[in-house]
Amino acid sequence: MVNGTSTISNHVKNCLNKFSKPNNNKNLDDFVSKAAQVNVLAEDKRSITVACAKFCSFDLRPCSIVKGVGSSTLCQSLINLGYQHGQAKLGAPSVNLLLPEPTNVSRTVSQIAQEYRENLKNMLKNDLQNVKLIGNRHPYMLRTSLFNQSKTGENTRKKNFPLLSSYDIDPNHFHVVYISDNGSNLVCGLQGEVYLRYICLCLNLALHNGVDMCPKSISLNYEKCGDALINRNEVKYLDEIDRKVVVSFVKFLSLFKVASEQLSADTTLTLHLVVPWFTKLKASCEPTDDEPILLIQFKNAVSKMLDEKIYLTSLH
Template sequence: MEDEVREKLRSGIYIIKRKKGQAAKSNVWDRFSEIVAAGDNSSIGYVKCNSCEKIYKHESHKTGTSSMSRHICGGSKKKDDSGTSQNITAFLKSKVPAHVKSEVTDACVELCCRDLRPFDIVSGDGFQTVAQCLINIGSRYGRVDASSVLPHRQTVCDRAKSTAKEKKEILSKKINQALDCGIAITTDMWTDEFNKRAYTAFTGHFINDDWKLESRVISTAEFDSTLKKTAHNIHEQIIKELHDFGIEPARISKVMFVSDQGANIKAALRSYKWMPCTAHVINIVLKHTFDVKENTPPYMRDVSDIIAKCKSLVTYLKKSGTVVQLPHTVTQECETRWNSKVAMMQSVSKQYREIQQALQEKDQLHRMDGIQLDVLNTVTEFLLPFKTASEEMEGDTYPTIQLVVLWFFKLKKHCEPQYGDPEYMVYIRAQATQLLNEKMSISVTHKLGTFLCPRFKSLKMFQAEERNAVYDQARRLVREFDSAPLTPPASVREPEPVPP
């Protein structure tokens, strides 16, 4: 097993990670590093000595650090009180002199300037992995010329391709194993407006062997620019990309797809199990709530104007450099993401007085004309629960299916009329309530997900009749599970073709 771990370290499937802070309570972690999976930094249960590269099995809840403490590396040994021979470096914490750190800083500055790299490159995990690798080589072989160690760019390119192929095979095997128990795939399409290229991304979500939710990007593929984004063409791309991961068309029926509610993607997936992305639904609800139409009341037009003026203000603050005078930065909105719009409004309302003062010093106070603080605060406060709901349901490290029902009722409660509401808030609450009922449909799958969450299994948010229907459906699924064959059938019904 040790040889297998070494081979995967060499190929890049596994990487070395130094424990820091609270995770490195024992001094033994000064001498050892944890071996983790390169994709998600998850522990594989092995550690490696930083000096001699000896590999030990390590599971904190079983083996502890005793075997690591007994490890003897090199000739410097020390007997402890119990008579056990230990490496003296276990008792000495290496301290790098200030002038050495300064030399490294100078080298990093030169890297960024000569190679035109961003300053935060030195904060990346990848850079630190390379730096640690070079330090380890120096400690083992002494002073060596960097050019004799660093690979040619073509070598790096070739290794990247072979590593990608190996990792794809591992991920393909993992996904196909998970397929029989159930897997969800989220898919999204977007266009790079600068290069006019369209892309489709696929992310798989499944329960791994450790009973943890795992999310892995399956593919990010360019959509053929010569083709129209019809349901048929999108369907063909989905089939192709999943086939590359060993998922045959006949087995796609086992996948639960999640996407936005675009007509073309819905039509492309109509032969399969599908549900809408609730975070996207919330975005649509807010977009339509604040849309200005011919019959939109004047007071709502004023609210929309305030939001637009906040956007212009933030743009000016950033472009003029005035933002550096503020205690906190301001957030620029992304036109298609209401969460970013809420964050923008919040960043202005929290620093309203400070922004006023900074603009006054530049004789630019007119840029805040029409931005009424009381209206801005009221609307922002109303929008924050929608932002929280959207962010929670975008999580990919924990189940989110049960959150749909919970947030549906919570947001509807939040939208109920409040005594003393100004006219614009009466309108906003009514519009949001109507759109929540229209757009945020609650399916049986959502209800079952809530029932399977232990905290909410009583389903008190539903009426007795609806609650009993969910219980009946759960019993029916259990009976089907009990009567199902241990191995899946050899043939599965082919999905109906999507017309061109």
């Protein structure tokens, strides 16, 4: 033996004196080969990259911060502290091996953002399937009451708010969205409230007023009126009606028909369709050189009415 155990007396002496330790005695850890640094796995490096990406995104930090002297010093101190109190003494990994490149952090930020977008879409999809964000239009009259006062905005507000409160709908505590036509008393009475003007009523008003500004002859339904006049032997009234003009009007108005059907749907959301349809209808009102003069006049009238009747809010 090297020292202290050649005789029984020395062995007993060394065992009894627990504070004495031969200088050349070695611990078991001394015979275990150690690597200079721990081998960082790819999965561990990826977890650090994701953590850095979230750190830069959530705290609004530049991606280059991972290569800064201050952040590297902080991370290395945390690693050393973990190594000091850890169980596996395999050599503390260097912070340079763990921290990713700024470009890698930037790419990871984009990947994480896309994952959050997908999660948000899935969450909204589930909510839309289970919860109606915009309820159906009720096909019944909730209540009728006598309105003796003048239909001013103030009187309309005083009449409607107590009516809602009688159904335990307090406008001051509930988030109520009011949907109505362009009545001036409603527009004035609902100031300060979330108020949407019913788009289909606005379209009908725009078309109705546009027709009133044009000759009555072009507002007739050609086929039905033609059959009725033939049965009554009054074909002479069809002489001044141009079939091509009628066809061009039908083509123009068919787009409004489709818009009205989609915007008045009961089982699907319609709020997000208002702006696209308004833009599309306004574009259809642009006249072309080969169109009849009556259709051009009608388009100009409808375009003007669309601007006057349709009121877009921040909700749209």
